[in-house]
């Protein structure tokens with residue numbers, strides 16, 4: 001091949017490589033990235049593999065936290081260690097509470113104080129039902145001596161990051177920024193008041209979190225073909241084993257696999273994530289048989305019998 005011919009071939013090859021590279025670059029150009037990180041998938045049960053309920057919706061590395069169960073900040077740090085850099089604890093500054101039950105708020109002092117002790121300067125922006133302001137005031141009062149020691153003593157901690165801007169909410173759009181719109185909706189959990197589920201709309205995805213909820217909650221209309229539905233559940237097999245009192249409690253506060261399958265068949269989420277798999281009555285009975293009846297395997301078996309969509313059992317630190 002002549003030198004001229006070689007140069008021509010080389011030019012064509014280079015042009016092709018350049019064009020291919022440009023095309024692939026265009027395809028992988030940065031787009032909005034929304035991830036669901038299960039920080040805690042547990043219940044009041046002190047299961048060492050499951051922290052208290054808490055979910056992070058992370059949009060372009062900005063975390064929005066739903067609920068503050070036990071271990072929330074440590075689980076965020078564990079997610080950061082797995083490469084989710086947005087979950088650096090000092091980055092935790094926007095949170096939403098579904099309700100004020102202990103399992104969903106035992107980590108609230110942690111969420112208020114630990115990121116601050118690590119250097120967060122911004123106050124926590126906290127959205128929750130009526131009563132949130134009072135709960136936060138009591139927490140801050142309980143830790144008053146500690147806060148004084150850290151701000152006035154040798155640690156020289158900043159005087160802003162432990163503060164909390166509480167937003168007590170009612171159903172509707174409760175938060176909006178350039179990345180997300182967050183809508184609260186009524187979740188019926190024991191009483192028809194003061195419990196919310198949340199719908200997150202991000203540029204790429206719609207994510208709905210039930211919180212603690214009976215089927216009377218407004219999950220269906222808020223999911224309605226959503227990308228991800230994260231829902232609480234208990235098994236029918238464990239329901240059948242508990243006392244009439246516990247049956248009554250479950251019916252008033254939570255959702256069975258059978259009921260959830262019915263909701264999911266109508267709401268048609270692209271992905272159903274099961275979390276907060278509660279087993280009240282069996283937790284207290286503490287027998288192996290009762291535990292297994294309420295276990296994950298049983299839960300998936302029951303739901304799959306009645307719901308043919310994509311469904312998974314969430315575990316702590318799962319990312320979707």
Ligand SMILES: [Zn+2]
Pocket residue numbers: 043044053101103104212276
């Ligand atoms: Zn709960």
Ligand SMILES: [Zn+2]
Pocket residue numbers: 099101189212
């Ligand atoms: Zn609850």
